[in-house]
Amino acid sequence: MKVSVQTLGGETGGDIELADAIFGLEPRADILHRVVTWQLEKRRGTARPTRERADVARSGKKLGRQKGGGTARHGDRRAPVFIGGGKAHGARLRDFNPSLNKKVRALGLKMALSSKAKDGSLIVVDGLDVEAGKTKALAGQFAALNVGVKTLVIDGDALNVSFANASGNLRGVNLLPAVGANVYDILKHDTLVLTRAAVEKLEARLNG
Template sequence: MKLDVIKLDGGKAGSVELNDALFGLEPRADILHRVVRWQRNNAQAGTHKVKTRSEVKYSTKKIYRQKGTGGARHGARSAPIFRGGGVYKGPVVRSHGHDLTKKFRKLGLKHALSAKAQAGELVVIEDVTTEGKTNVLAKQVKDLGWKRALIIDGSDVNEAFAKAAKNIEGLDILPTMGANVYDILKRDTLVITKAGVEALEARLK
């Protein structure tokens, strides 16, 4: 597929031929869902923890005699039935992550790129060369109509642009190797530099 290339100031800079194997697929929600779920589960800390019966601090003395009280038989105040007792089968520190093959993760990224292209939310920009001034860049972004945008640069992010974009709300920038399904789908507009397109095609070939 062919897409027009623009400059940061909104001017035209020719066109680029996008690989249909990356940008021309029919997006599948099930694939995108599985990859996003894998990403979010791996990011989850899993530091939740409650004390079990063996960890709460109570005397181990039998709380009352076994027979003759007319009540249930209990041996310790740490039992889950009592207030302040241990929690039965509560959460423990663990990893929520699970495996997903490299092939499937790569496929998910292709479908995410295709989803943005199909929705008309993909923009190819010549480069992100800037003066390094936040107010200048903020005006350019506003004129281009990018409210929640992710910019994918080449193998390295332009330092001046990254510094200028740091304090602009709703604008994120990533190198090609940092491109991922969750961040792409989270933003309204996906902006890729020409260098980024080439690097993505080399990464996902």
């Protein structure tokens, strides 16, 4: 599929041929849902357990005789009522480390890119150079590009320094290298902006 390449100022600078196997697929909600769920689960840290009565290293000897001592009938010092005793009904270990086939993850990324190309919210730009790295200049260029409220910009291997400096104060604009492209970030933004270098890197990454 052919897409016109623009400058940051909104001017047309030729066409680029996007691979149909990456940008021309029919998106499937079930695949996208699986990949997004996997991503969000992988972000979660391990829920730490607490030591319960059986986990505390203390003597199991009974404190005193069952009757006649004038005190409570305790069994041992592992009881939760004692300082250092095991916690009653404590938190259990929960480790969030799901697995997902690499082919499904790659397919999800292809479908996320295809969904942006299909609904017209994909923009390919020639480069990301911003004059003097000024936020005001970039804001005017983005207005000419007609991007959405939330915009994800993906560059090649190295991020453009002037664009990174200029976009730092723009709300709703996020910048990623091509290696960091992922389904969740692509789908949650209104507009996806790719550079020529990003297109080359993504096609090389996903063609294998």
